Structures are given as structure tokens and as C-alpha cells.
Amino acid sequence: MTNEILLQLLAAFLFTMGMLVVLMRRDTIMILMGIELLLNAANLSMVAFSKAHQMLDGQMQVFFVITIAAAESAIGLSILVNLYRNFGSIKTQSATTLKG
Amino acid sequence: MSPVLIILAVLSALLAVTMLFAKSPITSALCLLGVLIMTAGMYGMIGEHLVATIQLVVYAGAIMVLFIFSIMLLNLNNEETDYKDRPLVFGAALALGALAFAGFGVAIWNHFQAGDVVVKGKFSPELIQTLGGNTKVLSHSLFTQFYVSFEVISLALLVAVVGAVVLAKRKFD
Numbered sequence: 001m002t003n004e005i006l007l008q009l010l011a012a013f014l015f016t017m018g019m020l021v022v023l024m025r026r027d028t029i030m031i032l033m034g035i036e037l038l039l040n041a042a043n044l045s046m047v048a049f050s051k052a053h054q055m056l057d058g059q060m061q062v063f064f065v066i067t068i069a070a071a072e073s074a075i076g077l078s079i080l081v082n083l084y085r086n087f088g089s090i091k092t093q094s095a096t097t098l099k100g
Numbered sequence: 101m102s103p104v105l106i107i108l109a110v111l112s113a114l115l116a117v118t119m120l121f122a123k124s125p126i127t128s129a130l131c132l133l134g135v136l137i138m139t140a141g142m143y144g145m146i147g148e149h150l151v152a153t154i155q156l157v158v159y160a161g162a163i164m165v166l167f168i169f170s171i172m173l174l175n176l177n178n179e180e181t182d183y184k185d186r187p188l189v190f191g192a193a194l195a196l197g198a199l200a201f202a203g204f205g206v207a208i209w210n211h212f213q214a215g216d217v218v219v220k221g222k223f224s225p226e227l228i229q230t231l232g233g234n235t236k237v238l239s240h241s242l243f244t245q246f247y248v249s250f251e252v253i254s255l256a257l258l259v260a261v262v263g264a265v266v267l268a269k270r271k272f273d
Binding site (some may be wrong): 006007014015016025036040043044051055060063068070074077079080 | 101105106109112113116128132136148150155170171197200220249253256257261267
């Protein structure tokens, strides 16, 4: 039983760290990496719960989450390349075209 | 609780903290790679071999290569405007993180205090062993019960490939 508590606590900790990375860092690429960490923490929690409750649904969900994460990072990084081409920087404060 | 699992958990927590506070993006990317590999190891330790392999191949392999490749392509330096020059925002973010972690901790504590109220599914380790192992059972489920989702997700990947090519190509003059 203690294995599950350890994995759930670790998933919560990784989720918090990912949230802080998304909140605190200014690089767009760091924000994307924070999102990957968030997805990874959610995956860990789902697999651990699914294993503990002797089901398969969590593992199947994780396949789809990993696929969506791959698609999301490909799109996000190409947006990032465009951002760098247009503004010369990928900091979030450099993209101020819509600022009044 | 196996000692290997504890070591993996502590290492991945440390790597996540390093990722948060590292200055250069490449250090953060390598720390994230470490976290993903440790997570794959933990999946393997609790007996989810197929998920561990996919985590290693797709996450730690493909996605992180994409990240490190674009860091090198854009030639990113260290952050000049650091979060540490605004201590109020920095402290507020850390406090928010601590609050969120406390909330998660209370939820986990409540869940495990409640005991065995959750009805367990039928896929016990013995049954999975009888049916031919974790990989076989999961693959069978993927291609029977979830095959519509499987097809839809392949379509989503195709759309993502086309979208990435359209976004990243040079503009026609």
C-alpha cells in the first residue's frame, strides 16, 4: 500500500513543480517543458491509481495523453520558431503586438 | 516499498527542482529528460512494462530530442531578465506552489485514509499473468475496446504533422 502513496505524492510534487515552471519562467520553451512535466505527472498518477485498483483504463488513457503530448510539442515548437523569426526572441514579454 | 522505487522517486523530485531553478534552457531540458527516464523506470518497477517502453521511446526519445533540437536551433542563452529580480512575484509563486502541494497532499491522505471503499477491477496480477502478460493484455484492449480512439488519435497526429509543417515553413514572397 505504501508504494501507491509514494507514487501519488511524487506525482503531486512533479505537478506542483510543472505548475511553478509554467508560472515563473519567461522563456516560451520553458513554459512548453513545464506543460510536458504537468502531463507526465498526471500520467504517473493515472498509471499508479489504475494499477492499484486493478484496472486497465488508466494505462490506455496514458497512451492517448502521450500521443497528444507529442502532437502538442510539435505544434508548440513550430509556433516558437515563428515567434523567434518575428520578434528575435522567445521571451513572453517580447511579443507585445497586441498590447494597447 | 522497494528501495529502488524510493531512489527513483527522490532523484526525479530533485531533478524537477533543478529544472525549475536552472538558468540555461539546456540544463532544464536535460533535467526534464532525467525526470522522464526516472518515471519510465518507476513504471517498469510497478510492472507496467508497455507504458514504460512507450514513455522511454516517445517521451524521453522523440519529444525531448525535439526540445533539445529547437534549443540548439534558436541558440538560446541564459535568461537575462530573471525571475529573481522580482522577489515579491517569486515569493508569491512559491507560496502558491506550496499551497497547491498541500492541497494535493490532503486529497491523497483522505483517499488513502478511506481504505478499500473503491471496488477493484477484475485485472488482478494473476489474471494478467494468465492472459499472457501486461503487454499482451494492453495491446488487446487497445485494438478491440479502444480502436475508435486509436484511429481518431492517428488522425490527430496527422493534423499535427501538417500543422507543424505549415507553421514552420518559410513564407512565400
